[in-house]
Amino acid sequence: MKIKETELNPTHLKYEELSTLLEQHNILTDASEVHGIFCGMLAGGMALESQDWSAALNDSINQGDSLPNEVQVQLTALYNDTCQQLLETDFTLTLCMPDDSAPINERGKALINWIQGFMLGFGFHQADLTACSADVKEALEDFYEISRMDETMPEDEEAEKALFEVIEYVRVSCMLCFNELGHSADQAQTEPKTVH
Template identity: 30%
Template sequence: MYRAVSSILQKYDADMGAAEAHGIAAGMLCVEHKVDAAGWLHELFTDQNDLFDEDQTVLRELFEGSRNLLDPDNGEFSFDLLLPDEDEPLADRVEALRVWCQGFLFGVGYAHTDADWPGDSAEVMRDLIELTKIDSDAEGEEDEAALVEIHEYVRAAVLTVRDQFAEYKNTTMH
């Protein structure tokens, strides 16, 4: 899926790669689970009407698949970040994780303009901001192990943000 999304984004000269695009989608969905894919596509492309139907379908499937995996009622911990495969160079995977976090922060900010952050989400967001500063010049087993740990932390952080916003919405609506 990563390669397919990357090639679509490249084909239409999007300003970002697959990891960052998916981060934006995840951020938007964590804050507002009912957000429309059209808003996301608008952030990716100045004119989404130029997209071929099959390309738009792939992107919408990624967005809707992410929505399903981030559904608070799903209960499963099956959501994952869209990153390059393990056979890609470590530096490329670290860079993809860095820009994924950048995209996630943008997506959350896109959907949540209020200065108040529910629960632990403010702390999580500060951690993710720090991760946007990581050096992608990585090599060796230690850096590989660190990437795996950071990846797992970010997955958990995403679900924390999702849960905090879901809880926040439930308490403010009743």
């Protein structure tokens, strides 16, 4: 039996679809920033089973109001997919961004939004960085520098290659933070699940 690609890669919620949904509900952010917040919270040590992300998103992207039900459903799916990808041992995390056919500056802006979301989410759970490894501290410093880049990029192969490398660095650094501070796959399997 042939498995559809969407079944292999559960991040079936495309950046464009989710960003459009947020816009329709007057939520002033895009899918990449929301995904960054999720990744930051998880990489900062939020328990995988936690639903704390919902209140944090209400406060940070929806002026403290509850998210509309349709948005909540889609974001819950994205959150669950993100948890699953971070737990995979083969580094399957995919950043929620415009696809490769989108203009380079649109992708660059989405990456900056993702990083800003990550830093926000990470800060919710890791205010004290003294216990973090040098690698995590360096990654966070690099994220801060990348998030401040605002110059437009030329539509050429060299810029494409540079953006690809930065995206890959961010992706791997996110997993590094999660592996150090988040719940590893082993922990998730050995810790008893609490029933609410």
